[in-house]
Amino acid sequence: MAASTLSEVARLAGVSLATASRVLNGSSRKPAEDIAERVREAADKLGYVPNAQAQALAKSSSGLIGLIVHDIADPYFAAIARGVQEAARQQNRMVLLASTSGAAQDEKEAVAAFAARRADSIVIAGSRSVRAEDKQGNIELAAELDRYCRNGGHVGVVGHPVVGASTTEGYHVVKVPNEELAAGLAADLAATHHGDFLIIAGPEGLYTSDDRVRGFQRGLADAGKPAAEVIRTGFNRAGGYEAGLALADRIKASAERLCIFAVNDVMAIGVTAALRPEGVWIPRDATIAGFDDIETLRDFRPALSTVHLPLEDIGRLAAGDPDTPPVSGVVKLRRSTETPVESQA
Amino acid sequence: MAASTLSEVARLAGVSLATASRVLNGSSRKPAEDIAERVREAADKLGYVPNAQAQALAKSSSGLIGLIVHDIADPYFAAIARGVQEAARQQNRMVLLASTSGAAQDEKEAVAAFAARRADSIVIAGSRSVRAEDKQGNIELAAELDRYCRNGGHVGVVGHPVVGASTTEGYHVVKVPNEELAAGLAADLAATHHGDFLIIAGPEGLYTSDDRVRGFQRGLADAGKPAAEVIRTGFNRAGGYEAGLALADRIKASAERLCIFAVNDVMAIGVTAALRPEGVWIPRDATIAGFDDIETLRDFRPALSTVHLPLEDIGRLAAGDPDTPPVSGVVKLRRSTETPVESQA
DNA sequence: GTCATGTGGGAAAGCGCATTCCCGTTGCAA
DNA sequence: TTGCAACGGGAATGCGCTTTCCCACATGAC
Incomplete structure (x- = not known):
């Protein structure tokens, strides 16, 4: 049994297709109330559900908004997805999801695929990259x-x-003011930390990572500190873990405390875990x-110093919500960068 | 400028609509190679993107799979969403997302809305509830x-x-064998813990929560332990936090160590944080x-004892992937339920 | 050489709906 | 009473595509 159609409803109600359409889907022309009532009753009795595909075809507007993320299970993207979802809801649209790693x-x-579905808009989250292996892909994507x-x-x-x-x-x-915020973070850290700094970054060519590295270095420079060494690894927890492993001996051997900046929270967690x-x-x-200041990670101990990013707002903005304030991050210094009492002074 | 249509492609290639359709979209009838080539060239030149809406309308199959979650930013749902997404990808479909809290x-x-879009299938994640306020909603949902x-x-x-x-x-x-697994968890815990047990549960009527509570109590009973007291609160981190706050004094006053079972990981984290x-x-x-054994939470310390659930597989199964093994959880005892050395013996 | 068979392309009929015309009614002013 | 505008409903067209049906032609066997 296929779903009932508008014409079935119209027939049952004894009206024309046009009238039924006008009653059931918001049209500028409002049929008389008694007729409208008849149509609504008929629709109800048949369990009529308008075919959005057909509507989209007729109006050429699908009510769809496409969202592209690397991985929906990554809390960073999940938070953005929530924002997009909310904006979509407000706009009375639905979100189409695609994960691309x-x-x-x-x-x-x-x-x-989104274009094929005639999505009204597309949101692309996730870092762009200029790595050589992505070159061809980037060109095609841009096209x-x-x-x-x-x-x-x-x-x-x-x-x-x-x-x-x-x-x-x-x-x-x-x-997203990654560079400025990273600079701010560096400045704040430089104010209390007197040893070396080290940056654990994602692969070279990843914009987000590169911006944060650049910003952090600039912040250090502005504070009169020497540039930090940069270790490149995966832009995820596993990358952080690996870097942490490689770093352990060095930290233990050194007399001085090292201040590590991992370019995102999950990497920092990975480092810590290693x-x-x-x-x-x-x-x-x-x-x-x-x-990033990932929400799920806020209960970690030691509490992670980080830069808060309004991820939901970012999602909303990308989805074209006009009422969302512009992106502004905040440096959050927490326990993970506190100077222990015994080494102060 | 609207996207180019199949008929434009057909005209440019000098063939009929039918032939163009047969060439560009998999049909059982394969036109001759030289003609096919002409059509493909024309499509390429025009940048033709098939209109999935129209295709869906014509073949009455949308290639869409709807996913309903409470909150996509909740790591539990995000993990399931990833599974659904993967299954969809394999089936060459796209997932439509809806968050409902x-x-x-x-x-x-x-x-x-999914029905209106003629989604081929719908996945509903998230706990069902028999609470009174959901009664009407449940009836309508079922209908x-x-x-x-x-x-x-x-x-x-x-x-x-x-x-x-x-x-x-x-x-x-x-x-999801919530009850059995909770019973297994209780059994394992009862083997080493000799004091009282306490359960921090979600609101009464929430199936998932109720099942886990029932299973845990059964496990205790089977181990010859008295039933645990049950505290009801929100089924999320905030609920756990609240319960933890309420519990703190009691724990401090008591001489005996209490073993707390929070019915999901984020609640447990909330309790710990409080x-x-x-x-x-x-x-x-x-x-x-x-x-649940939420992935993002595995780096927490003390490492949280929990029950591992193959959330991605669950998503895949719900999305109708036939190659996914059936759901089977595993009790993971970790540091959070270890008996400290000084209180042993 | 004729007829059955097969092959491959085209015309056309929808899929379910929005929307533009078109036309019969009605209300009101002149 | 007539004329005109405004109103409200219906017929028909088209959105872009798939698919059935039909037909022209080529091929083979007899």
Whole structure:
């Protein structure tokens, strides 16, 4: 049994298709109340559910908003997704999800799929990359996006413009002041930490990571500190863990406390997790700060110093919500970078 | 400029609509290679992207799979969402997301919206509830689902059947052995813990919570222990936090260590977070176990004893992936329920 | 050479709906 | 009473595509 159609409803109510349509879906023309009532009754009796596909086809507007993330189970993206979801809800739309694990090629396919579904707008979260292996993918992605925009689509990108995208109509970037905030974090840390700094970053070419590294270094420089050494690894917990493992001996051997900046929270957690079984305690033997202020991680101990980012707002902004304030982060210094009492003075 | 259509492609290639369709979208009839090539070239030149809406309308199959969660930012749901997403990818579909914060009324609307989009199948994650205030909502939800199934839709529900749903064709439940696993957890804990047990549960009527409570009590009984006191609170971190606050004094006053079972991990984390500033240390002053084994929480210290649930698999199963093994959880005893050395013997 | 068979392309009929015309009614002013 | 505008309902068209049906042609066997 297929779902009942509008024409069935119209027939049962004894009215024309047009009238039934006008009654059931908001039209500017309002049929008389008695007729409307008859139509509604008929629809109710048949359990009529309008076919959104057909509506979309007829009106050429799908009520869909596409969301592209690396991994929906990553709390960073999940938080953004929540914001997008909320904005969609307000706009009376639904969100279409695509996970791509960050490959530009996959993202291109996702954009094409969204375009095929005639999504009203597309949100791309997740860091852009200029790595060589992504070059071809980036070009194709940019072309696909460009085409989508020219066909009237709206695109919201979190963080950085898609590499090579010519800024066309309907394309907007939610800027995240990664560099400034990282600089701020460095400044705050430099105020109390007197030893070396070390940065655990994602792979080179990842914009978000690179921005944060640059900002942090600038902050250090402004504070009159020497540049920090940079270790490159995966942009996730596993990457942090690995780096932590590699670092343990060095920390234990050194007399001075090291201040580690991991370019995102989950990496910082990974570092901490690797260091702990090695007997390296935070903040006693080393201090560490992250970035993002992931909600699920706030109960970690030692509480992680980080930079708070309004991820939900970012999602809302990218989804085109006009009432959301612009992105502004806040440095949160917590226990993980506290200077222990015995080493003060 | 609207996207180019199939008929434009056909015209440019000098073939009929039918032929173009057969070339570009998998049909059983394969046009001759030279013609096919011409069509593909034309499509390429025009940047043709098939209109999935129109395709869906014509073949009455949308390639959409709807996912209903309470909150996509909750790591539990995010993990399930990842599984659903993967299954969708394998089936060459896209997932449509809806967050409802658990209200049956909202879920009903989400189902209706999915039905309107002619989603091929719907996955409902999140706990069902028999609370009085959800009664009406549940009835409507069941009716909506029933209608959707009769119209040929497939529904996968995580955990428990929707209250009042008559098991129709196309309706399947991914059973999660909450009760058995909770019993297993209780048995394992009872083997080493000799004091009282206490359960921090979600609101009464929430199936998942109730099952875990019942299972835990049964496990205690089987081990010859008296039933645990049950505290009811919110099924989230805030609920756990509140309960922890209320519990702190009692724990401090008591000479005996209490073993707390929070019915999910985030609640357990909430409890721990509330207890910590009160000077109550886990596992020294009390032990605690959770449920779900949320990935993001695995780096918490003390490591949380819990029951591992294959959340991604659950998502995959609910999305109708046939290759996924059935759900089986595992009790994970970790540091949070370890008996400290000084109190042994 | 004829007819059955098969092959491959095209015309056309929808899929379910919104919307533009079109036309019969009604209300009101002149 | 007539004329005109405003109103409200219906027929028909089209959104972009799939698919059935039909037909022209080529091929083979007899």
